[in-house]
Structures are given as structure tokens and as C-alpha cells.
Amino acid sequence: MNDAVLALQERFGDRLAVGAAIREQHGRGESYHPGMPPDAVLFAETTGDVAEAVGKCHEHGLPVIAFGAGTSLEGNVSAVHGGLCIDLTRMNRILRISAEDLDCTVQAGVTRVQLNRELRHTGLFFPLDPGADATIGGMAATRASGTNAVRYGTMKDAVLGLTVVMADGSVIHTGGRARKSSAGYDLTRLFVGSEGTLGIMTEAVLRLHGVPDSIVAAACSFPDLESAVRSVVAVIQSAIPVARVELMDEAQMRAVNEFSRTGYPVADTLLFEFHGSPVAAADDMRRVAEIVAGFGGGGFRTASTQEERSTLWKARHDAFYATTALRPGARGWSTDVCVPIANLAACIEGARVALSATAVPATIVGHVGDGNFHVIFAVDPGNARELAEIADVNARLIDLAHSLDGTCTGEHGVGTGKRGYMDREHGEAVRVMRMIKHALDPTSILNPGKVLPDG
Amino acid sequence: MNDAVLALQERFGDRLAVGAAIREQHGRGESYHPGMPPDAVLFAETTGDVAEAVGKCHEHGLPVIAFGAGTSLEGNVSAVHGGLCIDLTRMNRILRISAEDLDCTVQAGVTRVQLNRELRHTGLFFPLDPGADATIGGMAATRASGTNAVRYGTMKDAVLGLTVVMADGSVIHTGGRARKSSAGYDLTRLFVGSEGTLGIMTEAVLRLHGVPDSIVAAACSFPDLESAVRSVVAVIQSAIPVARVELMDEAQMRAVNEFSRTGYPVADTLLFEFHGSPVAAADDMRRVAEIVAGFGGGGFRTASTQEERSTLWKARHDAFYATTALRPGARGWSTDVCVPIANLAACIEGARVALSATAVPATIVGHVGDGNFHVIFAVDPGNARELAEIADVNARLIDLAHSLDGTCTGEHGVGTGKRGYMDREHGEAVRVMRMIKHALDPTSILNPGKVLPDG
Numbered sequence: 001m002n003d004a005v006l007a008l009q010e011r012f013g014d015r016l017a018v019g020a021a022i023r024e025q026h027g028r029g030e031s032y033h034p035g036m037p038p039d040a041v042l043f044a045e046t047t048g049d050v051a052e053a054v055g056k057c058h059e060h061g062l063p064v065i066a067f068g069a070g071t072s073l074e075g076n077v078s079a080v081h082g083g084l085c086i087d088l089t090r091m092n093r094i095l096r097i098s099a100e101d102l103d104c105t106v107q108a109g110v111t112r113v114q115l116n117r118e119l120r121h122t123g124l125f126f127p128l129d130p131g132a133d134a135t136i137g138g139m140a141a142t143r144a145s146g147t148n149a150v151r152y153g154t155m156k157d158a159v160l161g162l163t164v165v166m167a168d169g170s171v172i173h174t175g176g177r178a179r180k181s182s183a184g185y186d187l188t189r190l191f192v193g194s195e196g197t198l199g200i201m202t203e204a205v206l207r208l209h210g211v212p213d214s215i216v217a218a219a220c221s222f223p224d225l226e227s228a229v230r231s232v233v234a235v236i237q238s239a240i241p242v243a244r245v246e247l248m249d250e251a252q253m254r255a256v257n258e259f260s261r262t263g264y265p266v267a268d269t270l271l272f273e274f275h276g277s278p279v280a281a282a283d284d285m286r287r288v289a290e291i292v293a294g295f296g297g298g299g300f301r302t303a304s305t306q307e308e309r310s311t312l313w314k315a316r317h318d319a320f321y322a323t324t325a326l327r328p329g330a331r332g333w334s335t336d337v338c339v340p341i342a343n344l345a346a347c348i349e350g351a352r353v354a355l356s357a358t359a360v361p362a363t364i365v366g367h368v369g370d371g372n373f374h375v376i377f378a379v380d381p382g383n384a385r386e387l388a389e390i391a392d393v394n395a396r397l398i399d400l401a402h403s404l405d406g407t408c409t410g411e412h413g414v415g416t417g418k419r420g421y422m423d424r425e426h427g428e429a430v431r432v433m434r435m436i437k438h439a440l441d442p443t444s445i446l447n448p449g450k451v452l453p454d455g
Numbered sequence: 456m457n458d459a460v461l462a463l464q465e466r467f468g469d470r471l472a473v474g475a476a477i478r479e480q481h482g483r484g485e486s487y488h489p490g491m492p493p494d495a496v497l498f499a500e501t502t503g504d505v506a507e508a509v510g511k512c513h514e515h516g517l518p519v520i521a522f523g524a525g526t527s528l529e530g531n532v533s534a535v536h537g538g539l540c541i542d543l544t545r546m547n548r549i550l551r552i553s554a555e556d557l558d559c560t561v562q563a564g565v566t567r568v569q570l571n572r573e574l575r576h577t578g579l580f581f582p583l584d585p586g587a588d589a590t591i592g593g594m595a596a597t598r599a600s601g602t603n604a605v606r607y608g609t610m611k612d613a614v615l616g617l618t619v620v621m622a623d624g625s626v627i628h629t630g631g632r633a634r635k636s637s638a639g640y641d642l643t644r645l646f647v648g649s650e651g652t653l654g655i656m657t658e659a660v661l662r663l664h665g666v667p668d669s670i671v672a673a674a675c676s677f678p679d680l681e682s683a684v685r686s687v688v689a690v691i692q693s694a695i696p697v698a699r700v701e702l703m704d705e706a707q708m709r710a711v712n713e714f715s716r717t718g719y720p721v722a723d724t725l726l727f728e729f730h731g732s733p734v735a736a737a738d739d740m741r742r743v744a745e746i747v748a749g750f751g752g753g754g755f756r757t758a759s760t761q762e763e764r765s766t767l768w769k770a771r772h773d774a775f776y777a778t779t780a781l782r783p784g785a786r787g788w789s790t791d792v793c794v795p796i797a798n799l800a801a802c803i804e805g806a807r808v809a810l811s812a813t814a815v816p817a818t819i820v821g822h823v824g825d826g827n828f829h830v831i832f833a834v835d836p837g838n839a840r841e842l843a844e845i846a847d848v849n850a851r852l853i854d855l856a857h858s859l860d861g862t863c864t865g866e867h868g869v870g871t872g873k874r875g876y877m878d879r880e881h882g883e884a885v886r887v888m889r890m891i892k893h894a895l896d897p898t899s900i901l902n903p904g905k906v907l908p909d910g
Contacts, residue, residue: 100692100797143637154635156644157612172884178793179825180609181862182598182648183880184869184906185888189611189644193637210694237555239665241696241731276696277742280735287732338633342555370634407636414639425638429627432895433640439894440887451639 055169068135074415108137143193150369338410510624523590529870563592605824793865
């Protein structure tokens, strides 16, 4: 054990774990990426713990990686240069809920499901749902979003302020509770999406929303993927305020039925949800039903009860696990591109063409109202040839997204998996990102080897 | 003339102006703050012009200040250390409109009115309206918003990407056209609100919105300010998606009637606007009418025709000029605080108390749906005692906003006017802002003396 770990152990006692199993578990997310265990894992309980630990790592030049629910998908938490993993899941207190201001303050280790459970009796909810029951800190770090983003935005919109431990162990507060401000640089949104490379977020002020009076969901099957996608584009262009519009292709529906023991029609499918007053939600749904019918969408099935809706959305949220389960021992590889909505049909068509080059089981699923979709592969993580094949399909899909004015990641983040695409996507702006990284973390101890390409 | 200006003149010929009148005009916004003229004014026509000019200023250590419509309110453009003013108003081309993607790319000198005129036949509009016909570059620089922000957000939400000239004259592109992205640091939102101190924005990708099928406006008078504010809080907490909710106090209504020759009731007044399908907009309005009636709001008058609405909103947008016109020779001093909505009544009540300490004519007006309001004073800019008196009222109001979890500026920016409040508002985070400023502009040529306090 190196000096830094010994110093941390002396300070934190058995809250600092160095056992192999705990380190292994903290060296990876849920994806195929090879895990790299940290040297030690600290179970932090306060911002002060994090500040003190980061301060010690700063003294010793030891890398520090923040860790939440471990559900990331691009190798975002693997300890590629070793170091200290700070597990924030014990920082799971909801510190304040202001129902009248529609906001709250939570510690970074609170999960989205926990938060919504706590909000149940307030008439409010936290809309973002990236499928997995991620922590708020993890979601902020990757600028996560999910099915509701088409209506409620992403973590950049949900986070109003942050408590952040900087590379030297100092603590700052960014943003605030006012709904808007022009008072200086937007540090909040600089930290959101920075994946723990500029600072470690320990608390967040979050924007909440009133539970709509009426929530209606609907599912609709299509003769082919293109018709489904084209009807989404028409819905978005019509400016109907849908709360959710999700695509699951035929293969995904088959996987979901198998995994969740549901009996949904096996066809390219759109799931919709409408939020508003009873009058507005019904009106929105009626207009969408008209549009999808024009594209051959059939069997517009509504789910009005909480239970029907829960089943429907559980099926959607299980998509990643359902695809992974298609193949025993497989791990999921979920690519994540996002393009302007008018280019979505071309991008998904291109994805299908690219998919035809591999026999690896794959599904298409996405937050298509934002132009964002995933191809999920069930890969054999021990098969190097297969991994190379999927890496190639992935690269082709990202090239396509870039050529269609899109981005290489809509919501999963860069981690180690997408670093190689940053120069192509941002050009000279990568240099400016590097200047900021160097200014805020001059010795590069914060989650090194992530987000920015070497250079 | 110094060497830098001579070099610029050699390169740009008569597009570089050094006459006193032009320099005076480019040394100030619309507020009471004393103007400071730059050494020269360049009328830039391309991003290349800006890059070349900034490059030369970088070589010579000459300050550079970007200038748009000149409508800023906190001394944001005054050349406090001299230098080159780059006037961007000739860069007023709309480069692309993608109706199907609800976005466009514009040069920084395009104004919001010009953009909406151009969009008239597309079914789309750009919702942000900070009263003045500001340029998109200026609005992005100050993170502006206005009456529609309660529904459509601020410039941080409207700007999807930017072209920015950095302090060394290099050019970068930030963000992009995808509706969301997790690909690296959010440089777009770092530049939005940075008031030209981190780079000069020359182009912007903007999010547009579909013109709603139905737009209905309404005005409502109240027996007192508190009833008006309390009904706004109730409307926001009910999550009715109002598109606008604006407060004008009795004094403001009197000033507006005089200035715009209108005959609105002289009373504390709320203006509302509802956007949506005809069914949804009517339903929203009905629910709001019910709520305001519960707070004694009387005479809920609707304006459905384009002409009635234009008259109503013109009155609102003239508020600043109407107040200034109350006193011949006066200039406007508009403070700008924003607090969580539940604290709005206390903050506005405190503002009234603070106002009672001065005889200077003043009105209260605001984007109350966001918790944001202004007190506009008609000050005699030559009367030092009076300016000191208003500075004191302003300081008390900002202290109050801070004590109510608010911000010292909701939408006008920091400029020179609010620098002194940054430490109180942000604490240690100011140090981090300074680290970023130093990394991106090490010789401090970009709009020096603004945003960050000395230190």
C-alpha cells in the first residue's frame, strides 16, 4: 500500500476498504468495458469527508474517482490510473424539500427512485429517469436524461446548484435557488457533465415539477421502423408537448416480452406519455393518435391506470437488461448517439445497415423525441474478435451521427469509451476544455484518463 | 494613438473609427452608469475580422470589448480600461433556418425582432424578449431572458451552440445541433453569461419554438401589490404552464399610460399569456382566472387579437422607457433581483419599504413567474447625492434578495454595476471563476473590469 492509502486509512479507519472484492466492484459500471479497480474505496459520509480525502490525495498525487450506483455505461468510473474511489452512496440524505418553490437539496448519493419515493406525498416529482436507479451525483456527472427529457430537459436543466469539492480539497457552492440568474459564470453547468474530472459533486439543488393532474400513456405498433420514426418527427415538429416518446424496435419488444414476461405485440413500437390537465392531456393524445395513424401506426393502446403505466415503463426501462439477457454470460454495450430530429430517420436507417454486419444480438431503443437512440449489443466480453467487430459498428454509427450534425453521446457521457471521438466532434474546442481542466485540476488527480483525449 | 490602434487602422481602414462621437456612443449602454469610451471602434463583418482584431489586441495587450445594440443595463460595455470596441451589428445575417429541426444559426449582430420577422412565415418563433431589441450576441453575453422565460427558459436554454473568438484570436465552435449531448464540458453555457470576458461570440445556434395554435393574453387589476404577487405564486405552484406572467405596479401603469397613450386601469396589474392548442390555452386561462379571483383580482380582461396583444405587450416592454420619461433628462436605473417564488412577496414588500426612503420616481415591474423583478428609478445622472441614495436602496434590495436565497441579477448581468456583490453571492466559487478567466484570458484583455471583482 502506498503512503497516501496508509494516510487515508489512518484517518478513516474501516470506512476505507482495500479488499479485492470491494475494489473490483468499484472499478466498473454496467457495461462491457474492462474494469480497473482502484487502490482503495472510501465510504464518505459528509462533504467534509470528501474534502479531507481529496485534500490528502492532492498532497500525494493520488487519483480520485467518485462513485455512485455503478450504473455508468462508458467506463466512466474505472480506475485506469489506480487511486482512491470515493463511494458516495452513504451520502443519501434529502436535506430539504420546498414544495412551494418546486425545488429540493439532496446529497449526491440519493437515487432518483429514492427521491421520488420521498416526494410521493408532496404533489411533486423529479422527472429524469435514465432507466437505471442511478444516483443524483452520477446523473449530474454524466449529464444524464432519459425518457422524460423531451418535456422536462436533462440534468443541465434539473440541477440549479451544486456543492463541489475541488481538486485541492476546497469546497465551493455554485448556482442557487433562484429560478434564473445572470450573476457570473455558469459553474453549475460546467460541473454537470464533467464526469468527476473538474471536481466532486457532493450536494445538488434540484428543480422539481408538479405531478400533472392527468397522466396518460399509450403504445402503438408500426409496420416498419421508418414509419415509427417518421411519425415521431411529425409529432415533434407539430410542437405537441409530449412528456415521453420512446422507440423500441421489433427485436427489443421480443427481448422485453421474454425478460419481463409481458405480451406486447412484437413490432416496431412507440410509447407515448402525456402530462397536463385532463383536458390538455386528452387533447394532446388525440392529436398524436391522428398523426401516427397517418404513418400506418396501428392499435393505439392507452394505459391510464398507474399500474398499466408502470408495467409499460418498466418494460422500457428493462430494455438494457432484457437485451443483455438474450445471451447467457453476455454484457451490454449500449451506444448512444443523438442527431437533429430531421436527421433521425437517416441515422436509424444507417444504424440498421451497420447492424447487418454483425451476428451479435442487438436491439434499437431510444428517446426519439430528442433525436437520441441507443443500439444495445449483447456482447461476449471475453471474445476479442467480437468486441472489435462491435467497436467497428459503433465507430461507423458515430461517424454517421457526426455527418448528420449529431453528437457521439446524447446522455451516457464520454468516460473512456468515447474519448477518441472528442477531437472529431469538438475540434479546437477540446483545447479550451483542456485549459479549463488544467486550471481546475493542475496535477490531474480527478478521474484521470476520462473525457478528454490524451494530447 | 497607440501602436495597436495604428496597426488595426492599417488593416481595417475606415471600418476602424476613432471619432469622438462614435467612441462615446460605444462606451455605454442604456443605463445611468457613466460611459467610458474605447480608443477605437471596429465594425466587424466576419468572424475572421473579429479573430484578426482580437489577435492583434492580444499581441499589443489592448483590451477588447464586444458591442451589440448598446442596450445593456449594468455598465457591461463601458471601456473602463480603454481598448478596442468591436461593434458586431454588421454581422446581422441569419445563416440557416431549419424549420423541421426547430433551430437556426445566426450571426451575433442579428436582433431578436429581426429574427422573428424573418421567421414569420415558418411557423416558428424565437421566444426570448428582454424588452429592448437587443442583439442575440448581447443577449447571450448577459444570459438575458424576459417575459417568456417562465415557459421557454433563458438564453442558457435557447443557445445550443456558439462560434467564439478566444483571447488569442483562435476560433472555436461549441455545442451543436443535437437537442442534447453528454460529450464533454458544456462550453456553450460557460460562454453564455460571461459578458465577453472569456471570448467573443460571433455566431449562435438557437433553439426555436413552434408558434402555438392559440395565443391568448389577459390583464387583471388587484387591490394591492401583495394580492397580485400571492396570486402569481399560487399560479406557479399549480404548475399551469403560463407562457408569460408579468407584474406592473400602480406607478408603472400610470407611467405607461402617459408614455404609450393607453388607458389601462391605474392599479397593481398582472399580465398573462397562454400558449397551446385552443383547448389547452383556454383551459389554462380559465384555471388562472379562478386563482386570481380568489386573491381579489378583478376585471380579468382578455386580449385575443394580435393587435390587442401587441398593444398590451408594447406597454410592458416600454416600462423602462416610460419610467425614465417620468422626469425630463433622467436616465433609467433598473435593479434586477430574482428570488425563489415563495420568497417573492417578502422581497417585493421589502423593495417597497426600501423605496420609501427616496423621493426619486420609481416603478416596480417584473417577470414574477420566475421570481424576478426590477425596480426602475428615473435618476438625475448629474446628481451625485441622488445616485448615492439610489445606490444605497439598490444595495439594501440586493442584501434582501441574498437573505431570501436569491441572486443579485436575474437577467441584466454583472457588468461594473454588480461586481461588488459577487463575493457575497458566490463566496469561494469566485476564486474558481477567476481560475477559469485566467486560463482562458491570461493577459486579461477581454472586457477587463467586468463580472469578477478585483482581487
